[in-house]
Amino acid sequence: MTAETYEPGRARPVPQPGLMMDFPLTVHHIFRRMQGIHGARKVVTLVDPETGAVTERDFRDVAARAGRLAHALERLGVRPGDRVASLAWNNAQHLEMYLAVMCMGAVLHTMNLRLHGDQLAYTVEHAGDSVVVVESSLAGQFAEVLPQLPGVRHVVVIAEPGEECPDLPGALDFEALLAQERPDFAWPEIDERSAAALCYTSGTTGDPKGVMYSHRSIVLHALAMSGADVYGITSRDRVLALVPLFHAMGWGLPFVCGLVGSDIVMPGRHLKPAPLARLIEEQRATWSAGVPTLWLDLLHHLDSIPPADRTPDLSCLQTILCGGTAVPESLVREYDERFGAEMIEGWGMTEIFPGATVERVDPGDFAVGVGARRKSAGRISPLYELRLVDGDGVVLPHDGVAVGDVEVRGPSVASGYFDAPAATAAAIHDGWLRTGDVGTIDGSGHLRITDRAKDVIKSGGEWISSQDLEVELVAHPAVREAAVIGVADPRWGERPLAFVVLGAPVTETELREYLSARVARWWVPEHFRIVEEIARTTTGKYDKKVLRSWAGANRV
Structure with missing residues (x-):
């Protein structure tokens, strides 16, 4: 029966199924692609920041070592569905854990090494981790919480040759375990909707919440980010992975690089500007990603080098993805003018992966006004849908004017939190995830974040965007960092207070005059606090809870 001959009251025909293979979207596909098609590509890890010494392994070797690791974990009792935790920096061994744990059907819990000890212990206990793999430089940190973790059966340490780990007596040696095993692990068939990895949110408003990524979500995210208008990574790139592998799957970079076949350069634990500058130059990194603070620090380092000394050549950098907080226009201009690098901005969360929106703008267009788009957090990426709702849940138009709560849905968006029904109920609204961000969306799908819902400042009945x-403020040449919160005011309800880190002398009066020319006068803060550093969360964002606590204690 066709649609033309359908008669009301009769049963509708069953749709004809498509005749395509039911191919599983699992990390296995990325693994096989790395092992075979891209087997000659390299994973480079910085091991000595003074000399610039690195280790190199090709993808084929990484895959073989992942097979050995899977054998070792199975011998330790790990079975499909079990959780295995990592507490490590960005290096080849951590990438091997990604591949081994996920492809053997277990779940990789990437522990956030910047969490407070109690929160770190909470995530391990809540996840039910049976085996924990710890890097030697972090052994002392983990040893402090291990007595609180009776469920951990085995601890494995990634150590340098001959290095002992007195902080964790009885721990197993990572390399010794691999040396005893074969590389040809019999990888099991896995349902694409089964869990592959577990990351916890930073927990600034209570206990950290677990986001359980499925194989399907990881593969679809990697495919979406591989697009030219999104990450734009190709097989000709050498990707410097500065984003920690314990932050939202390293922004998906291991999987994107595995799919397209780009070299991966890992900094290890060496994230200071000097070794990074040397690493970029010597490894000829073409693409990188990280929070704006990292790139600001790198510029300050280069500017501090005496004129008589040689400045590292970073002209190899072509693309830099920035996220985590708003990217100052001045930073975009600086990297374009000095190195010819395109700095793109992305927006996302642990719950939705980074890159849900990405903004690519030719910096040269600033002169003709296109740079105004830089205030956007980016255009909605493929396989994501965003909407705005008001306080009553009414959907608002995408006209670039209406301001509302940002909600998102898609195959790479969390449908809830692991073993946290109350948090899940609060986060999901009518099948959409509440992001906690407030903003606008225009007719072309560009998102502009105006604030976090909890950070907006209401002064005299009107909203002020802290972001x-x-x-x-950061656009001022003397300002290195700035964070703004709202504080109680008897007349206006709230007024902005700015915490500022300076790179050069400047007065509060000068800052007020500078802002007055760029924002509405009534937005300009009456209060500034010059500080040495601004408190940050474990994900590198400003910890405004700490700032508000200080303001309350000091009655600002």
Whole structure:
């Protein structure tokens, strides 16, 4: 029966199924692609920041070592569905854990090494981790919480040759375990909707919440980010992975690089500007990603080098993805003018992966006004859908004017939190995930984040965007960092207070005059606090809970 002959009251025909293979979207596909098609590509890890010494392994060797690791974990009792935790920096061994644990059907819990000890212990206990793999430099940190973790059966340490680990007596040696095993592990068939990895949110408003990524979500995210208008990584790139592998799957970079076949350069634990500059130059990194602070620090380092000394050549950098907080226009201009690098901005969360929106703008267009788009957090990426709702849940138009709570859905968006029904109920609204961000969306799908819902400042009945103030302050040549919060005011309800880290002398009066020319006068803070550093969360964002606590204690 066709649609033309359908008669009301009769049963509708059953749709004809498509005749395509039911191919599983699992990390296995990325693994096989790395092992075979891209087997000659390299994973480079910095091991000595003074000399610039690195280790190199090709993808084929990484895959073989992942097979050995899977054998070792199976011998330790790990079975499909079990959780295995990693506490490590960005290096080849951590990448091998990604591949081994996920492809054997277990779940990799990437522990956030910047969490407070109690929170770290909470995530391990909540996840039910049976085996924990710890890097030797972090052994002392983990040893402090291990007595609280009776469920951990085995601890494995990634150590340098001959290095002992007195902080964790009885721990197993990572390399010794691999040396005893064969590389030809019999990888099992896995349902694409089964869990592959577990990351916890930073937990600034209570206990950290677990986001359980499926194989399907990881593969679809990697495919979406591989697009030219999104990450734009190709097989000709050498990707410097500065984003920690314990932050939202390293922004998906291991999987994107595995799919397209780009070299991966890992900094290990060496994230200071000097070794990074040397690493970029010597490894000829073409693509990288990280929070704006990292790239600001790198510029300050280069500017501090005496004129008589040689400055590292970073002209190899072509693309830099920035995220985590708003990217100052001045930073975009600086990297374009000095190195010819395109700095793109992305937006995302642990719950939705980074890159849900990405903004690519030719910096040269600033002169003709296209740079105004830089205030956007990016255009909605493939396989994501975003909407705005008001306080009553009414959907708002995408006209670039209406401001509302940002909600998102898609195959790479969390449908809830692991073993946290109350948090899940609060996060999901009508099948959409509440992001906690407030913003606008225009007719072309560009998202502009105006604030976090909990950070907006309401002064005299009108809203002030703390994020816009921060962006304008950092644009001042004397300001290195700025964070703005709202504080109680008897007349206006709330007024902005700015915490500022300076790179050069400047007065509060000068800052007020500077802001007055760039934002509405009534937005300009009456209060500034010059500080040495601004408190940050474990994900590198400003910890405004700490800032508000200080302001309350000091009655600002």
